Amino acid sequence: MPISTISIQSSMHPALWTVNSTKYLMNITCEQSLTDNERCDRRRLLLRGLTQSLPEIFPLLYTLLERHFGAAMSEAGRQQLDIAKQHAATVTATLNAVNAYAEWAPLSDLSKYGIIHGCGVLLSSPDFRLHACEFFKLVSPRKRPLDAASEFDSAIHSIFKILMSVSRDFLYRFSYGAGVVDESEFEFGEYICESMVSLGISNLQCLAGDSTLLSFYLQQMLGFFQHFKLALHYQSLLFWLALMRDLLSKPKTVPHAAGDSSVNHLSSSSGEVDNEKKKILSFVNDDICSAILDISFQRMVRKEKVHPGTVLPVGMLELWSDDFEGKGDFSQYRSRLKYGLDGATNTNFI
Template identity: 75%
Template structure:
């Protein structure tokens, strides 16, 4: 029965998705127009219709084929609504769901194109926020930081599950890594904490891949799997962008984050500026000892790296006692 239901829903997507896009477009435009004419009650009705349409879209976001979501304008429509303070949180939910969908081994060009489009949308929003917060700092209000945390969550999911979709474009990949570094360096602990999972996974994955390639080369073995060889090439492209400057920036902020707010001296706090350190006031982040163990970094000696570059693995296996 479930298969029959899913088949029926899938077959109806060419009718349902265009309808949802039309509802989003029509009612959003009407809400803006009525608000401009000071017809606030009517504007609220149209806004409620937009929210209801977004909720319906999100019900399809987890399972509807990604190329269909792109083909019928859903990705574009939700991306546009990210610019609206009234609807951006609901639109973020859509991107949270689609970003978490892991790229299949036999992904079609249409899938990669749609996911690459999602990368671009998230990166555009991230660029604007990171620039604004770096210039204005305290002028960014709590709602902006809440929004940024949701965007960062989607960025982490994209990089953890679908980085191959942009690995063929070194410029896009480089910008993405720089933005994730921006989140990791951000003075807001919530954004730093959110991005930590991405860097942990990426560094560990790259390090294990580097070791396996080196071992394969050492024993003269040849990998006959085309898909595995392609994955190795993609990892090499990513590895080439993890340069000394990026590693140095990660180390710098990691050492600062090893400090705890309740334990530092006033003069140290002054030197750190607006950087939010771990505090007992933060909720939902687990124990400080667990957090600190994830931030600890160590380097691979350059002699083990043919390029002579320092590589960092954000280590999460060791558990430290509390300060």
């Protein structure tokens, strides 16, 4: 039985109020009476103080997640629903606090203190998975920093593994011929796909050295692209467009200057990026390009153009419809498909 959440602010651990305190202090820094320099100074001081407190706050948040999630499940199993709701509310409040930190806290700290792992575990719980999805939505687009790149890559690597494990199960359960499925499952799938897209667009280079994981990731994104649900297909289309645009772009050339160490560093970084792109390109094989071409051609037709008397077979692609809200118009979508067709064709001949 799903555990509904209730407000228990009166019993919330004081550390969870750090989120409200942070928002309050952020509002102070935006006061009109302050100059730009004063606002920047206050923000820096605030961020420094919050960063220094992470070694105390993150272990506490992880402990709260672990303890109250286990207690909520245990009490629900014993039919002690009122107690279970209280524990569930603490889990939700803790996740809200975690998500506030996820927007800016170093990924290395989120990984080191178990936050990434804890949120990954909660993806398996119908009661908390959407809040956990919000965490991964926030961390997936994070860019690799110039310093501490290895720690960042390690954290991103673990995020890839967590999301790919969930998406693998989703694609296995809800592929063609899955029958009638609760729409909440597809909503969850959309959240996962959205994070997978952001992760791939921003950090696919982190997988360049792991051929197995890179291959599995591309196959899963192809699975979303081929999915009969239009929303999932549309989300993954954004990834494939970004990937092809990046892979087919010309390598950047950095002018050399004698004795300029910064230019040499940029040249080295540029060469590393080009090597990573070549590794990724080698995995975009003929089978992937052919599948993209096939699905793109099939989806060039609008639902309204299908004859009303036509009986669609089970597992038929959900075609673009006028009631598909929030995704622009059909002409824009078709233009993206055409770009994908061109990209798949060009990639196929490289």
